[in-house]
Structure formats: C-alpha cells, structure tokens
Amino acid sequence: MTAKFVYAFGGGTAEGGADMRNLLGGKGANLAEMASLGLPVPPGFTLTTEVCNAYTRAGGSYPDGLRAEVEAALAAVEKTIGKTFGDPDDPLLVSVRSGARASMPGMMDTVLNLGLNDETVGGLAKSSGDERFAWDSYRRFIQMYGDVVLGVEHHHFEDILADHKDAKGVSLDTDLDAGDWKNVAGDFAAKVEEELGAPFPQDAKDQLWGAIGAVFGSWMNDRAITYRRLHDIPEAWGTAVNIQSMVFGNMGDGSATGVCFTRNPSTGENAFYGEYLINAQGEDVVAGIRTPQPLTVAEREINGGDLPSMEESMPGLFGELDTVRQKLEAHYKDMQDMEFTVQDGKLWMLQTRTGKRTAKAALKIAVDMADAGLISRDEAIRRIDPGQLDQLLHPTLDPAANRNVLARGLPASPGAACGKVVFSAAEAEALAAQGDKVILVRIETSPEDIGGMHAAEGILTTRGGMTSHAAVVARGMGRPCVAGAGEIRVDYNARTLTAMGQTVGEGDVITIDGGRGEVMLGEVKSIQPELTGDFGTLMSWVDEVRELRVRTNAETPEDAETARKFGAEGIGLCRTEHMFFDPARIVNMREMILAADEDGRRAALAKLLPYQRDDFIELFTIMKGLPVTVRLLDPPLHEFLPNTDEEMAEVADAAGTEIREVKARAASLHEANPMLGLRGCRLGIMYPEIYEMQCRAIFEAASEVQKITGEAVTPEVMIPLVGAKAELDILKDVVDRVAAEVREAGGAGVEYMTGTMIELPRAALTADAIAETAEFFSFGTNDLTQTTYGLSRDDSGSFLDTYRSKGIYETDPFVSIDPAGVGELVRIAAEKGRATRSDIKLGICGEHGGDPASVAFCHKVGLEYVSCSPYRVPIARLAAAQAALGVEALVNA
Amino acid sequence: MTAKFVYAFGGGTAEGGADMRNLLGGKGANLAEMASLGLPVPPGFTLTTEVCNAYTRAGGSYPDGLRAEVEAALAAVEKTIGKTFGDPDDPLLVSVRSGARASMPGMMDTVLNLGLNDETVGGLAKSSGDERFAWDSYRRFIQMYGDVVLGVEHHHFEDILADHKDAKGVSLDTDLDAGDWKNVAGDFAAKVEEELGAPFPQDAKDQLWGAIGAVFGSWMNDRAITYRRLHDIPEAWGTAVNIQSMVFGNMGDGSATGVCFTRNPSTGENAFYGEYLINAQGEDVVAGIRTPQPLTVAEREINGGDLPSMEESMPGLFGELDTVRQKLEAHYKDMQDMEFTVQDGKLWMLQTRTGKRTAKAALKIAVDMADAGLISRDEAIRRIDPGQLDQLLHPTLDPAANRNVLARGLPASPGAACGKVVFSAAEAEALAAQGDKVILVRIETSPEDIGGMHAAEGILTTRGGMTSHAAVVARGMGRPCVAGAGEIRVDYNARTLTAMGQTVGEGDVITIDGGRGEVMLGEVKSIQPELTGDFGTLMSWVDEVRELRVRTNAETPEDAETARKFGAEGIGLCRTEHMFFDPARIVNMREMILAADEDGRRAALAKLLPYQRDDFIELFTIMKGLPVTVRLLDPPLHEFLPNTDEEMAEVADAAGTEIREVKARAASLHEANPMLGLRGCRLGIMYPEIYEMQCRAIFEAASEVQKITGEAVTPEVMIPLVGAKAELDILKDVVDRVAAEVREAGGAGVEYMTGTMIELPRAALTADAIAETAEFFSFGTNDLTQTTYGLSRDDSGSFLDTYRSKGIYETDPFVSIDPAGVGELVRIAAEKGRATRSDIKLGICGEHGGDPASVAFCHKVGLEYVSCSPYRVPIARLAAAQAALGVEALVNA
Secondary structure, three states: OOOOOEEEEEOOEEOOOHHHHHHHHHHHHHHHHHHHOOOOOOOEEEEOHHHHHHHHHOOOOOOOOHHHHHHHHHHHHHHHHOOEEOOOOOEEOEEEEEEEOOOOOOOOOEEEEEOOOOOHHHHHHHHHOOHHHHHHHHHHHHHHHHHHOOOOOHHHHHHHHHHHHHHHOOOOHHHOOHHHHHHHHHHHHHHHHHHHOOOOOOOHHHHHHHHHHHHHHHOOOHHHHHHHHHOOOOHHHOEEEEEEEOOOOOOOOOOEEEEEEOOOOOOOOOOOEEEEEEOOOHHHHHHOOOOOEEOOHHHHHHHOOOOOOHHHHOHHHHHHHHHHHHHHHHHHOOOEEEEEEEEOOEEEEEEEEEOOOOHHHHHHHHHHHHHOOOOOHHHHHHHOOHHHHHHHHOOEEOOOOOOOEEEEOEEEEOOEEEEEEEOOHHHHHHHHHOOOOEEEEEOOOOHHHHHHHHHOOEEEEOOOOOOOHHHHHHHHHOOOEEEOOOOOEEEOOOOEEEEOOEEEEOOOEEEEEOOOOEEEEOOOOEEOOOOOHHHHHHHHHHHHHOOOEEEEEOOOHHHHHHHHHOOOOOEEEEEHHHHHOOHHHHHHHHHHHHOOOHHHHHHHHHHHHHHHHHHHHHHHHHHOOOOEEEEOOOOOHHHHOOOOHHHHHHHHHHOOOOHHHHHHHHHHHOOOOHHHOOOOHHHHHHOHHHHHHHHHHHHHHHHHHHHHHOOOOOEEEEEOOOOOHHHHHHHHHHHHHHHHHHHHOOOOOOOOEEEEEEOOHHHHHOHHHHOOOOOEEEEOHHHHHHHHHOOOOOOOHHHHHHHHHOOOOOOOOOOOOOHHHHHHHHHHHHHHHHHHOOOOEEEEOOHHHHOHHHHHHHHHHOOOEEEEOHHHHHHHHHHHHHHHOOOOOOOOO | OOOOOEEEEEOOEEOOOHHHHHHHHHHHHHHHHHHHOOOOOOOEEEEOHHHHHHHHHOOOOOOOOHHHHHHHHHHHHHHHHOOEEOOOOOEEOEEEEEEEOOOOOOOOOEEEEEOOOOOHHHHHHHHHOOHHHHHHHHHHHHHHHHHHOOOOOHHHHHHHHHHHHHHHOOOOHHHOOHHHHHHHHHHHHHHHHHHHOOOOOOOHHHHHHHHHHHHHHHOOOHHHHHHHHHOOOOHHHOEEEEEEEOOOOOOOOOOEEEEEEOOOOOOOOOOOEEEEEEOOOHHHHHHOOOOOEEOOHHHHHHHOOOOOOHHHHOHHHHHHHHHHHHHHHHHHOOOEEEEEEEEOOEEEEEEEEEOOOOHHHHHHHHHHHHHOOOOOHHHHHHHOOHHHHHHHHOOEEOOOOOOOEEEEOEEEEOOEEEEEEEOOHHHHHHHHHOOOOEEEEEOOOOHHHHHHHHHOOEEEEOOOOOOOHHHHHHHHHOOOEEEOOOOOEEEOOOOEEEEOOEEEEOOOEEEEEOOOOEEEEOOOOEEOOOOOHHHHHHHHHHHHHOOOEEEEEOOOHHHHHHHHHOOOOOEEEEEHHHHHOOHHHHHHHHHHHHOOOHHHHHHHHHHHHHHHHHHHHHHHHHHOOOOEEEEOOOOOHHHHOOOOHHHHHHHHHHHOOOHHHHHHHHHHHOOOOHHHOOOOHHHHHHOHHHHHHHHHHHHHHHHHHHHHHOOOOOEEEEEOOOOOHHHHHHHHHHHHHHHHHHHHOOOOOOOOEEEEEEOOHHHHHOHHHHOOOOOEEEEOHHHHHHHHHOOOOOOOHHHHHHHHHOOOOOOOOOOOOOHHHHHHHHHHHHHHHHHHOOOOEEEEOOHHHHOHHHHHHHHHHOOOEEEEOHHHHHHHHHHHHHHHOOOOOOOOO
8 A cells, every 4th residue: 555645636737647547546547637737627636546445444444644635635725726625705615526447437426516514605605606506506515415425315305395396386496596595405404404313514524524435435335336247347446536626617608518529439530529518517418408519510510400519609718628639639649538617717627538439439540540640550459449349240220219128138149130030940941031031039049940040130039148059159150149038938839929018929020139138129220330441451450460360160151251251260160060950961960860870870971971071162162271170070969859749750751760769769869968978079989980971071072172273271170079088099090091091082182180179177187198199279168168167058047147246257257268267277288288299289269269358368378379250250350469469358367 | 128038937946036027927927936936847938028019019020039039948948857849759848828917817828738740749658658648638739729829710620529529429538549539630630721721830849939929919819908908907018928848737647737725715714725636637627527626634524525635645745735835825925826737746836826815815814914924014904905895895695606697787886685676766665664675676766766775775777877876876875786787678667677588577586786787586695794803903904004084975874873883084975965855855845946035945944954953963973073074955956856747746735836836947947967057056156045054954953962962063064066266255154154143042162164075177276266265175076077077977878888998998987086187186176275275174075085096096195084985984994004005006097
C-alpha cells in the first residue's frame, strides 16, 4: 500500500495522471490528466482504490492518516475555487462519485450537491441569485443522500413530492416554485428523521464522510458484484472516490450540459459528435426527459431537427469545446467520450474517457488513426477487440427495429436469421429445397440433424449449452443459433412451440438473434455484413504480425470455401464421421455397424469408400495444397444407429436382417458413459477395416488430385483418442500399409504425416512416448477439458450457471481454455513432445481455437497453429497478432 | 551383449551359477549351481538368453563365434562323460531343452535322445545291452525331432504306431519288442522323408543345430507369446538352451526317475516329499500312465499305498538323495523342487528350482525357516506372494472335489460359495431371511442390489468386468463373485439361466469359485479358511516392517468389524450413499430428490438424519478412535430413483405426487455421461442442504460416541470430485458451520479434518491451490483412472480384452495403478500438496489400495496410508511391508 491516500487535481495542475488508472480509477486518473493539460476541470481530489481495499478489509473503517489528507485536499479546493465548505454565505458544494479501474456504469453510488444544509441553502440562493435553484438543489441532495447514504427508500421521497404536486394541482416539477421546494425539502428532512430516528445531518464534514463510506461500500453491493462477475472484473481492484467541486449547467440560459465524442462512435467517422441541453443538469441528458439537441450543424442537418446546435447557439463555447476535443484526442491518441458543463458562460470539463464504439467504428478509427500516423499499425491491431469482430462477419438485426422477444436462450452462434419454423431436419431440408427460409427448432440436435442444420437459416434449441452439439455445429457452419432456450416448450407431435403463453406453429415466421440469444415473433429487419476496406486493411496488418498460423475445422466444401475466404491456412480438423450422416450413406454405415463379422463390415465399407474418396477430392481441391488434417472415425457407433422404428426397419431391410436384430445390436452398443467408451482409436483397434477404408479414401483422393493439379497434396492423418503409445503404433502401421498399397496400385506418391489428437490426460502425460510415433499433435481441448475436469459438455448445463455465479469457474472452461488444468496438460505435452521430437508439429483443434484468450495461451505455449470454425478464422488471426504483440488477453486464472 | 555365448557345467564344476538366471535361464543357472556344489549333474552346457535375442533379431541366424563355442563345450562334455557324439559304438546322446528366466512349463520345445541315427542306435544297444531300449529310444527321437524340429505333424507318427500294434494284435506299447520298434523307427523315418522330401537327418551335429534353432524359435510360438502375456513376462527376456548328456531311468530295475520337494508343498511341513518310478523316464512320472510310488515310508503310510517307497526299495540311493535335499535347501535357503534319475544304480540330479507351494505352505515354510534361523524375518516376509495370501482369507473349493463347470467368467472376488439361484436382490433377502443360502444371479448389479448382495453367499453376473459394480462391491463385502460370465443367458421373466444348453431355474443349487471365475452345477465341497498361527506370526512381523498404514473401505458395521479383525487401522473411505439404499430409507431419499424446492428437500433430509447419525454412531464405536474418513454424497441422484412402474408409484405416493411427476423428474435427471455429470461435490454446491445433513449426522454421532466412551473420535470429512479449489472452499465452510452449530447446541468438541478426494486430473494438477484448504488428500484412483484414460469402467469390457491381448495395456489399469499416467498425477498432486502444506495427510482409497503393485507405488510416492476392502487388508499390510523392504512388485510400465 502506498503512503499517499489522496491525489488532488484542478487549477491547472494535478498530483495524478492518466497512467495511474489502477490507483485512481478511470475517472480520477483522467480528471487529473485533463487538469495537468490545463483544461478547465472543477478542482477536486481522489481517494485511491487502495483506501477502498483497506476499508473493505477493515470492515468499514479507514486507514490512519486518511482524514488529515482529506482535510488538506479539501482546503486546497476551497482555496482554488474561492469558497468554503459549509460557509453559510457562499458554500462550496461537492460531488462524491465512485470511479473504478474499469468502467462499471451505474453500478455504484454517487452523491451530488453535498455541503447543503438548512443554513448553506441560503448562501447558495444568494450566490446564485436563484432561490428556486437553491431549494431544488437542497431537496435533491436530501433525497439522494437519504437514499444512497442513509438507506431511506426512494419511494418515500417520491410520495412526498407527488403529494405536494397534488396539493398544488400541478403535474410537472417545473410548476413548483422556490417556496414549494422549500416545503418539499422540509418534508424530506422530516421523513428522514422519522425513518431513522435522527435528524438529517447538517454538518457538511459529516455529510462528506457519510458519502465517502457509502461510495466505498457500494463496491460490495449486489449489483456491483454481479456486474464484476459478468465482466470478469476482480474484486481486488476496488474503486476510487472522487470529490469534486460542483458546477451547475442549470443556472439559466447561459448554462448548459452535454456529452460528446471526438469521433462518431457508430460509424467511426472523424467528425465531432454529441448532444447538449441548455439550462440542464447532466442527468437530464442521460435520463431522456428532455430531447437533447445536436452539438454540430452537420449533425442537425443529418437528423433534420429544428432545435439549434451548440455550434449555432453558443459558438464561442463550442469553439472552446472543439479545441478541447482536438487536444484530448491528440493527447490520448484514441477516440474520447467527454462530459462537459457550461456554468454561466464558463466551460467546465467533467470527464473524459476512451469512448465505446461499434465494431465497425473501432475498425475505421483504428485504421484511420494509423493511416494518419497518430498511432502505429501495431497499436491499431491492439485496439480491436477480437470478440467484437464477430459482429462484422454475420448479419445483425437492425438496432432500430422493434423486437418482440418471445424467449431468451444462450447466444450460441452469432448472427441474425429469420424463417419459417420447422421441427425436423428432414422438413428443413424439404422446405429449403423449395426455396423457403427456415429456422430449425429442436429440443436438442444430434449428428443426424446436420443436413437440416445446413439447410436452415438458423437453429433454435431448448436444451444444451454453449458447447452443445447445436452450438458447436452452428458456429462451425456460421449459422446463427440460440441454444438452451428453456422457457420454450416444443411439442414434436403437435408441431408447435410455446413460450410466454403464445403458441407458434410449423410454418410461422420467427427471427433469432444468435448474438444476443433472443427469439422474436415474426420478421425483424436485419443488416447484412459488409467486409469493408478497413477490415481488409487491418487483417493484412494482422497477418504481418502474427506468429501462429490459423487453420479451420471443416469437412464440407462450403465450410472449406468460407474458411479460405476468411484467410484459413489449412484444415486443422476434418471430422470424417460427418461425412457419413448423408441419407445416401447412413444406410451403408448402419449396415457396416450391424454386420455380423469383418467380411460383412468390409462389404459395407466398400460401398462407403467412393463417397468418402469424393469428399476428400473436393476438399483437397479447394485447399490447393494447404495442409489438411483428417481425423479418422471418432464417435461411438451407436450415434449412427436409428432411433425410430421406421428407420430401424429400413436398416433391417437394407442389411437383410430383422428389426429385432437391429434393436438387439443397438442395445448391445449402448454405453453408460459413451464419452468414455468404445470410440476414437478404440474403434480402429477393434475394427481396423474402418480405418483402412478411410485411409484408402484419403490416399486415393490425394493421389488423384495430385495427378490432376500437378501440385502436392499434404494430408495429415490424425488418430483420435490415443491414450497409450501402443494404440498409435498399431494404427500407424495401418496408415502406412494402406498408403503403400495405394502407391503400389499406381497412385501418386503422396507425402503425408501421421499424428494424433492429444485429448486425454494420459496422452498429455505420456506425450514423450507418443511422440516417438506421432509426427504431429493436435490438442483436442474439448475432450481434454471434459476428462481433465471430469465434466460432460452435455450434462454440465444443469450446474454450470451456478458454478459461474458462485465464481467457482471464472469462465466457462469449454469456451476459454483453463490454464491451470487443461492448459497445464497442453504445456506438459508440448514440452514432452518436443523433448522426443524437436520438430513435432503442434496445433489445437478444439473449440478453444477460436477464443482470443485461448489463442493467446496457444501463442505462449508456442504452438504452430490454431484451428477453429470458419467464421472464427478472422478472430483467431487478430487474436494471434495481439498475442504476438503481447496484448494481455483475459485468461481465467 | 556379453562376449561369451556358452556356459559349461558338470564334472564337479561350472562356468555359471544361480545368480546368472537372467543370462542362463532358471534351469541352466541351477544346473550350473548344482554342478558347482559337487552334486551329480550330467555334464552339459547352456546357450545364453542373449543368443536367443540375437537369433530372434537376426531373423533366425546365430551370432558369429557361437558355433566354435558350442563345439568346444560339446568336446568338454564328451571328455567328461567318456563318450563321443555320433560315435557308432558308444554314442553320446544329449537333451536339448529350453530354460527361460521365468518358468514357462510346457510352453517351449524340448528334444531328447539327440545323437541317435541308423548307426548310433546300434552303439546304444551295445553300450546299454538292451536292443529294445535302443530302438524304442530311436523311434522316440525320430518322432520328437520330426514333430518339434521338422514340423511333421504328430498324428502321422501315432497312426503308424497304431498300425503296427493292430498288425501285431496288441494294444500296449509294452507289448512291442525290439524288432517291432526297429520297424516303427524305419516307418517313422520313411514318413518324415515322404512329408519333407528329404531323409531324416543322420548327422548328429546337424541334428543338434536343428534342435537349437527349434528351441530358440519356440520362444516366439503362439503358446509362448500367450503365456508371456498372461504372466506379464517380457519378450525381451528370451530363453536359454540347455544341452546336456542324457541319462536314462528306464535301463532296468536298477534305474528310476522321480520328482521331489525338500518340504511338503501342500502343507509346508518340513518333511521330504516326492514320487518316483522304477525303470521309467521322467515323462512317465508326469504323464500319469503309471502310478508313481511315494518317496518315503511316512508318505506311503499316510496314503496307505502297497508299493514300496524309494526309502525302502533303494535305501542307499534314497540316502544320497536325502543328502542332496539337505544340501540344496541349506544352500538355496528355500524349499526346492528337484528332478532326479537313477541310471543303473547311479543318482543324477537333473534339475532343482524353488518349489511352487500353496499359500498355506508358503506361510508355514517362511515362518519355520525364519524361526530356524535359516532366513531372516524380512526374508520370510519377502517370500509370501501377497496375491496368494487372498486364498487364506476365503473358503475355497476342495481341490479333490469334482467340478461340473457350467460356464466361466472373470474371477472378480475370491472365495467359493454355494447356494440356491435367485434372480433379484429382493428374493435374495427374502430367502436368506428364511435361512437359505443363495447365489444372486444378475445380468449386472446396481447400488439398489446391495442388500441382496449382502444377503447372498455369492454373486454371479453375466456382464461387467473386474471393476464392475458387482465385482467392486463383492470384494468389499468379501463375497465371492464371478462377473461377466458372458456364456450365460439370464431370463428374468422365466427366472432361468442357460449355459451350454443347460437351463438352471430359480432355487436350483450352483457353486461359484470366485478365485477362478468358474460356475458349477450343484454343490461342490469347500474348505473353510483357517487363520493359523503362522498367519498371525507373519503378520506381526509385517507390521513391524511396513511404513504405510492400512485402512479399509467400509460403511457397514459388519465390514468395519471384519476389517478391524484383519488389522485395519482406520476407515479410509466410508461411502455414505450406501447408507441410503436400505428400503426404509430409500423412500425418504427419493422424496428428497423429487422435492420441488429446498424446503421440500430439507423436510426429507430431516427424516434421513437419524438413520445416518445412527450409522455413524455404530461405525465410530467399532473403530474406537481410529480415524474414519467419511465421504459425503457422491453418485448422481438418478442412481437412487426407481426403475419400475411399481416403485415409481410407491415413491409418488410417499411424496404425495403423481407417477407422471416422478417419471418427469427421473427423465430430467437423465445424463448422457453420468460419470461426468452432476455428482460429487457438484451436488453439495447445488444442494448444500444435503451435505449439511450429512455433516450434522457425523458431528452429532461423533459427539455422542465421545460422550459415551470418553475417548476422542476423529472424523475426516471428505468432499468428493473436487476439480477447483473454490468448490472445496465453499463446502468446507458448510462443514465448519455445521460443526460449530453442533458444538454450540451442546455437543462435545469434536476434532475433525476436512479434505478432498483427488480423483480428477485437474485436482491433481492444481493440488497446490487445493491444499490451501484441504487438510488431507485421498486419491480416488478409480475415477482418476477413468478420467485420465477417458475410459469408463462400465463400458471398457467390450475392448479391454483385445487391448490386453494386443499388449496395449500390460495390465488392467483399474486393477493395478498405471504409473505413467494415473500414477504421474498422483505423484504431481502429492508433490504440489506438500509444497503448500508440508504435513498434508495423503492416502489412497481406490480399488488399487488392495493391489500389491499399487501399494508398492504408494509406498514409493510416500503416501501415509492405503485403504482397501476389508478382505484385502492383510494383503495390503504384507505388500506395504514388502515395499518397505524394497521388494520389486510387478508394476506395469
């Protein structure tokens, strides 16, 4: 803890500065910075965040020495402003505001007009020459202080005010005069005394310490705790408290208040932008009671408003403000969001901070500033939040459009989509084939639904989390998805969904917003994404900086094309099983599974071979020589088996057997914990003929594409779920044997690699042995997270929310890699793998590959590439560049 | 590789010795040792195991220099014995035998009488004076060599011999004379030529090299490979080849052959024990064609036989043999198993090795030898195989009894049991209550069956592995169990089981042998265990030596009593959920699960509290102040829900709800992978009131027992499935709060600890953080194995056999801890835990706690205790002592 508790600012100087944000909070640091720059800041001082922590730790008492420092700082303010705190003739009034390191708008408490009492109110009336203003200010103070500091509930004051207006027969505050406000203030004070059994505090210093305590205390209120949890803000940061002399924008028509941005926060255009109100307080602009007026002529003309802009009504002050704008942007080298007040013809700056902006504006501002030489290209890259970039890649709902929200779920895959409701994948495919746009609504999805998901504009499920099948597949396909909308009841038989008492039938139109997790009735207008020049420019800078390569997870030609368009440098994960769900193939797949012996399986596999070979020919052709990692069959076989009697009968027919047999086989394949059962390379060990067929398809396809294009194809054959080196040894022999057979049968000599997914803790722990055989590792962090945590993605939904709300998991470990456990295994495996084989190729292909914090982790561990779903490729590219630039991504601890 | 390939022995000297077992194999090393001791060993020499490895690596060719060494060694034998190899007048004949480091009886090849050909057979006839013997030997040689070396199938020779006997009209070999054997030999040789297109080799040296190659080659035959896999013998050990001059026990009545033990291998009694046959070859004793005669008068009298013992018929030679016996036992300091031959009045020792013995004999011999000062007590401890000890703790089937084996399964829990077949737990309890002995037969068992399993004498399942529910619970209870007997079909409706075409109905009697995995029709006689004085003596020595403490996994008073009897020093795992399956309680448990809200759950929990408190009172009383680790509720709640409509209706009634509701709730609790779902501490986080009730029961019980006995009770509260420190923090607060509440309500101040199971990889990897809160770790290696391998115990049965047969898993990782993966996590966690809290208490409570190799691992890692099922407590005690003595247990690599 530093020795100094209080930092003064104002009068053209300051003890703090913008670089002391951690100690002074954002607001305090920037007030100090503005004061140092000679900008007109009302004088004041900041109590540091360390005081807050000390206060919290000590259960509500202050560190020694604080009072003396506050007294001294207050005296300095009095001297600067020429007024005295508690002076009955011309009192200094102050505001007491919170100010944390990270912005937490509205979460903590504020007290304004502090210093007023039954005596000083008269002094204010005298010095302002406005008795009504003075008594209005006093009653506002009693109300605010009573609520925030003394805990007298808000409604008491509202009731009194309403009574007064009723008594006078008026309905607006503006109809009350000075005498009315004096009566109101008197009744407010009496109410406080009635509630608390003690009079409203009259001593200004008592008021001040009460307010300081309340603001520090508000750091631990429920709202603030919740906000911090949602925004990953540590409790240990604490808040600062800013005490600043009051200025008033409501002292007549020579006064005003406003909010402005140095550039347009929606479009990023380099034009002054803002709103102001004459004779008003800051709250009035925010509260929306009066319609604010535009700051500039240009804005007024765009909006077609009647009211004059500040540029017109207060040209001199506007000029001063524009100078401040230019000074601040040049100083901070970023777009600023400022608050100002004009008191009786004098401009005061109350706040500046880096302005929030849309993704589009962020891009434009960063590129413009870099082009103008204000910031470097590296800095431009640092400025873009990779998560926000996602907004630019999908259609979004028009922010102006009306939303009739029917239900909420998880924002599982971004983008907006609109279409007719269908309740089955088959129906989705049928309607889409007719040219209809459909939204596929399912309780949950399974691999069999993939065709329908592809055909749909968007997907809505009522069960499952951010990493449910629907969510993962939708993100991979770039389809908007709302998952786990538990308020919705789906009735497959009736073909309806019900929510909030409303029933939606098949064919009715709904809109989903996958970025916000909302489901709306009817069509909501949407905006198509535009990959503007700024996007392209920034991404080209990004590619020069990053060290990690970015691949994609893709198995369909469409996904591969999309990913290439987004800059993917190869396929990091091609899930071959997805190729078996096509209706034309699933029958053969089922025939294979149901076969009584190896001969039967081989016969069915022979039918699947041409399909799979053709799939690979397409993929290899699209990828034009870029590496393609093909994962051999991974899921448990029962995932392919039919669920309905009809389908069972069809399979029985095709396989020339009885439905009874099919059911018996399905039952025999049932597993208590399929995630931990007969899947992955275990299938390859038990049924080598399956992997043989897949390898044959890979090598025959690669050979053919090589012959046609004359360019080398570089498949990387990946064996999933290896837990023991011997598994890989046995299966690498299969790969090598089939490669040799294809070559001997006249195929082109295909260069290939054989490697494994590291997705089991044991694989990570024995990676040194496995690397003797594996030429590459791809970290399958989805399954690695499941096994490391002992946590099923499918089943964690019932408690994950509670876990996050209690702070047990700081982030969802399926979204952002867990460095302490899963990440530690990745680190161990990378280290052990390299110890055995120094040039081993290391990548990641779990969902984490598209998460910025996880990308930063991968950079740190020194992986060669990340692989993610096509729509996350640009995000991963940016995150990789930021990691290379040393930007600290928020990694959960 | 050493430079020397061949080690000679015989003539009172030897180049090798007993300490060269790895190089010379067991047989060769001991032949050399006996020769060095001056015992009468037929001279010969040994080709080392390194020659075998070189031969295998080189694909069947010999290292340079081998031939010269063999020639030289053969010449030395010729000189010692005074005969020449291939001499037509008086040929040296040799045997060529395998001899690996570990005994692999009958797995590899042997050739006898080598050196005979059409010429030397005459010399043998002359030198032996027995033409019939010579031609019989020759035809035996052609047959053996033809079969073993030349690959001519056995049946060809048997056919020819049968033809000859038919032609002569006799049925016994003994009815054939010299001429007959000469004809047979001629026909044998002709057959070989016919089959191979080349004459039977006549050159003795050629014969020798052929035999050497065949024996080395037999190291890689299928039988040997299978045997090695089953006995965990590495291929890299190789076999030696022993070439030794032949001696004959079938050269008339002055010749004999026999097998003997220095002590009785069944009882361990210190009495010479063995069998012999006059005028016979070694094979005759083993083959059982002639009934061997006892070696000593004492034995003859015990068996009541008519035939004279060797002590009577050959008193001088018997005396010589008895001298050899004493010399060898004094030399080897262990009971020896010897083979001897008397050729024409001269005793020859053909083999000595450490004799196999029953568990009972092993104990007696070790204790007797230590008492006699022949070996130290430490050595006595080293001598007992902990796995074998198990035999002494359970009833076993009378080895003499006839076994009508109906089916085989896994030897899941040792011991023999006999009773009436029942197909449900309820039926088992009902019949047992009437005093009937029953065997519970289920396809698989679930926690609801526990009452029935307890009531039954033994358990038989048709599905599941060594760590299935049935197996684990049965071992814990000490009930014999045969699991996964897949040949048996159970029909619950018909109440029958079917195997090998035989149908067994409810009430029919079967016997199971859980030590061998056999199921027999009817009653088979069994022998009750007797914990003799030798057992007690040895265990007292064991306790002085071991450093690991041994606790037990127990939750019933019966198990706790048994474990105390077996020397348990506390309870390492009390699974509280087992206390909820009692019919009187399960209804309340279900009521709790089905409750709509916390109030409802609390109401149901209040009914469960007295039961659970009484359980703990009993346990704490039995354990008399020894530590008791109580694991709070662990399994997913759906394990408690009813499966049948009847039961569902009962629950609905009790809970005052509809069966529809019960079904809906059950469905909502369904999980795709329950192993990775809402269980363990996740239940405690979601429903803290459950853990509260359990803690209250623990502390109230401890308090009450303390008050009654005046002795301190030391409960250790264990939170299961912790993966993040915050989980433990939250739940430790619950524990501490309830402990304080009980104390404040007038309870005795109970000293307790709070800790966690380390059963998830993430817990192990973050053990440093977890140890900030945890006062102890108990390694739950069952679940840790499941998550580290990504391998479900319930589902691995379908491929575990294949995995073992392919050598992917050297041992079942659920039986013996996997040092490279699971063990590595244990090591990491122990290290990290101690780094944070140097005195953290570390133990293991998985099934591995009773496995000797795993106990050795725990000793190495420095755990404080292991905990295992009651019947394995003595085994763990012994294994812990052996680990402390540095005995290398077979840990899979």
